[in-house]
Amino acid sequence: MSYEAITAKVRSGGPGASFDQMTHGLNASAKTRVTALLQRNARRYPAGSNIILEGDESDPFFLVLDGWVALNKSLEDGHVQTIDIILPADVIMPSAEGVSAFDVHALTDVTVCAVPMQELDKLEAADPPHMWTSIRALSAAAKARIAERMLRLGQGSAEMRIAYFLTELYLRVSACNDNQDMVFHLPMTQQQIGEFVGLSSVHVCRTLRRLSRNGLIDTSDHLKTVINDFDSIANIAQIDINQLKAEILPSDC
Amino acid sequence: MSYEAITAKVRSGGPGASFDQMTHGLNASAKTRVTALLQRNARRYPAGSNIILEGDESDPFFLVLDGWVALNKSLEDGHVQTIDIILPADVIMPSAEGVSAFDVHALTDVTVCAVPMQELDKLEAADPPHMWTSIRALSAAAKARIAERMLRLGQGSAEMRIAYFLTELYLRVSACNDNQDMVFHLPMTQQQIGEFVGLSSVHVCRTLRRLSRNGLIDTSDHLKTVINDFDSIANIAQIDINQLKAEILPSDC
DNA sequence: GCGGGTGAATAACCCATCTTAAACTACATG
DNA sequence: CATGTAGTTTAAGATGGGTTATTCACCCGC
Known part of the structure; x- marks a missing residue:
């Protein structure tokens, strides 16, 4: 869905x-x-x-x-x-x-x-x-x-925060969702992402581009954010997926 | 009290x-x-x-x-x-x-x-x-x-975070308290303060010493932290005292 | 009084991130 | 098509804060 x-x-x-x-x-x-x-x-x-x-x-x-x-x-x-x-x-x-x-x-x-x-x-x-x-x-x-999020805001690198941000929102957007493609609509400017993860918009851009250049994500189509390598992203974010799901998602998903 | x-x-x-x-x-x-x-x-x-x-x-x-x-x-x-x-x-x-x-x-x-x-x-x-x-x-x-706290963690300088930390804990410790002297017991190592405000213990030390050298606080007696210039500290922390009190303190104080 | 442990203070170096600025893209509007 | 606006991308330079290491001060047990 x-x-x-x-x-x-x-x-x-x-x-x-x-x-x-x-x-x-x-x-x-x-x-x-x-x-x-x-x-x-x-x-x-x-x-x-x-x-x-x-x-x-x-x-x-x-x-x-x-x-x-x-x-x-x-x-x-x-x-x-x-x-x-x-x-x-x-x-x-x-x-x-x-x-x-x-x-x-x-x-x-x-x-x-x-x-x-x-x-x-x-x-x-x-x-x-x-x-x-x-x-x-x-x-x-x-x-x-x-x-x-606060844990990463206080202790994590820019890359970790961005990776966590992408993972969290992907999980939440697709929580009650059947299809498993790692594509979702992310209606935020880099400025707004920066306000969320505690980085300047310039550094958000740099970090996204780096992930993109390394093939982990794809943001070329502005309406769709694609996570190509979910495991690597989750790894950068130091996320235990199952634990995170249990913690932040409503229990009926 | x-x-x-x-x-x-x-x-x-x-x-x-x-x-x-x-x-x-x-x-x-x-x-x-x-x-x-x-x-x-x-x-x-x-x-x-x-x-x-x-x-x-x-x-x-x-x-x-x-x-x-x-x-x-x-x-x-x-x-x-x-x-x-x-x-x-x-x-x-x-x-x-x-x-x-x-x-x-x-x-x-x-x-x-x-x-x-x-x-x-x-x-x-x-x-x-x-x-x-x-x-x-x-x-x-x-x-x-x-x-x-998250606001300052994401957007504030080291000095602002430390100043906010001191103010918040002073307010909470002395919430149900009559005497107005700006002295309180702060049973945390600089390492632990760093974990709280998102700084290395070294930088916590640097920042505290700077505040101290400028006469805003006094930490010479390790059992007592003294806030000499509450207004300046609150100002560095960008705190509106009354609003903060209403927000974070239990209502019966 | 001595040795060991914990935390504070300070220095030197480094790099992650901020700031500013400018070019570029996409898209809307007249 | 020309213009304007909002957002992205990239570059260059500055800096705040991290890291590592050393010394110092204090406390506690022996």
């Missing part, structure tokens, strides 16, 4: 990973409520726009129906760090206290569905234990992703 | 920030259960030992009663990154799925109290909503701490 197919699935009301996980075990009335929510609260944002700014009041949850979202923090001097990237069918949790800790930034055109607190309360009343268990699992997966 | 006083408070059954938060609102029976748990499940670990290893089965929660704990991840090549540091009266959440995502490492002699899943279930049965709200708040504070 392609990127487009996943988003189509979500849009058409047959959502993907996290949504299934969140609603799995809900009784019928709660499920109906969730589906209604999706229709009602969906909103579109153009690529490059900010869905929420750090410090803004915000709903506690957003379900991404379509597009890629970056959670950003920035320093006064203008440097930006992307803390996490959220893909379709996954959940944005910008805050617990009603105030967002991040800029929620649309990397592509994005459709999200806000889940206000009172809606969550109603859901909880309908079917409490599953709700909380799911939220805990989702937030644990996000924490694991971030920790794994 | 000093570091020792806080740990004494915890040990004597009058716990600090997170514990209050977790148990705040619990009914009497649940509170009794928690207190009993503290007596029963408390365990001591010597400085330098690992309480849990990454990949081990682990209880979902540990309350730190005494000592400093580092949550570490490491690469095959031996490099270690500390993802978070947990102080007395705070909670370690190594996993959601029963398998720890970190090495839980004792920076000092440590006393922790394990909270097994079934214990949590019982607590939840006794008083569900507060339990979950608290857990969400705790894990949000941890996430905020980590994001703020």
Whole structure:
């Protein structure tokens, strides 16, 4: 199943990973409520726009129906760090206290569905234990992703960070996916990749080109990123694939 | 209240920030259960030992009663990154799925109290909503701490990272504290600080000495770290103090 | 008082990555 | 077709931080 197919699935009301996980075990009335929510609260944002700014009041949850979202923090001097990237069918949790800790930034055109607190309360009343268990699992997966990245951000070389970045996003994009070709759509500029992995855009370019020149990846077609030698890439990234999958992917994939 | 006083408070059954938060609102029976748990499940670990290893089965929660704990991840090549540091009266959440995502490492002699899943279930049965709200708040504070650090890890200079490190830990150590002197006990080697801020121990030393030579801090007494010029340090760290306090400190301080 | 171990301080050297800048490509717009 | 804009590629020079190694200070056990 392609990127487009996943988003189509979500849009058409047959959502993907996290949504299934969140609603799995809900009784019928709660499920109906969730589906209604999706229709009602969906909103579109153009690529490059900010869905929420750090410090803004915000709903506690957003379900991404379509597009890629970056959670950003920035320093006064203008440097930006992307803390996490959220893909379709996954959940944005910008805050617990009603105030967002991040800029929620649309990397592509994005459709999200806000889940206000009172809606969550109603859901909880309908079917409490599953709700909380799911939220805990989702937030644990996000924490694991971030920790794994932070390890490489603090201790890894540029090449390792880029290799890890490619592997992580490939795994996540193709998580609920059957076909095994190592091709995926990566809708980010080198600048944005740099903000994610903690490198200048120039050095992102150098590093990608080196991997490309060595035949490990292929970025000649800008719409498709191809991983030619997955094992070598995973090796550079010092990844144990199975462990990583268990850690960062929703459990129903 | 000093570091020792806080740990004494915890040990004597009058716990600090997170514990209050977790148990705040619990009914009497649940509170009794928690207190009993503290007596029963408390365990001591010597400085330098690992309480849990990454990949081990682990209880979902540990309350730190005494000592400093580092949550570490490491690469095959031996490099270690500390993802978070947990102080007395705070909670370690190594996993959601029963398998720890970190090495839980004792920076000092440590006393922790394990909270097994079934214990949590019982607590939840006794008083569900507060339990979950608290857990969400705790894990949000941890996430905020980590994001703020990750921003500097990816985008900041060595000096900024060290300044941020000092400020964050000073704020946390003295959170529930009345006296305003900028002195605190920092039980970490420069090697361990380096693992936390993503620098070699040599460069940690260089950077600390520079701050020290410029009169911003004083580390001549190894048991006490003194921040002489808090504003300058916070400025180097590009911190907005009030915002940071709201974000990373438990709400009852 | 002596030897051994751990952590801090400092120096010298090196290289990974940043910065700046300029050329080039792709694509959209009038 | 000409022009503009956004992103990529490459080059050249500067530097922040890593690495290795040595010395120093302190503590602890004998």
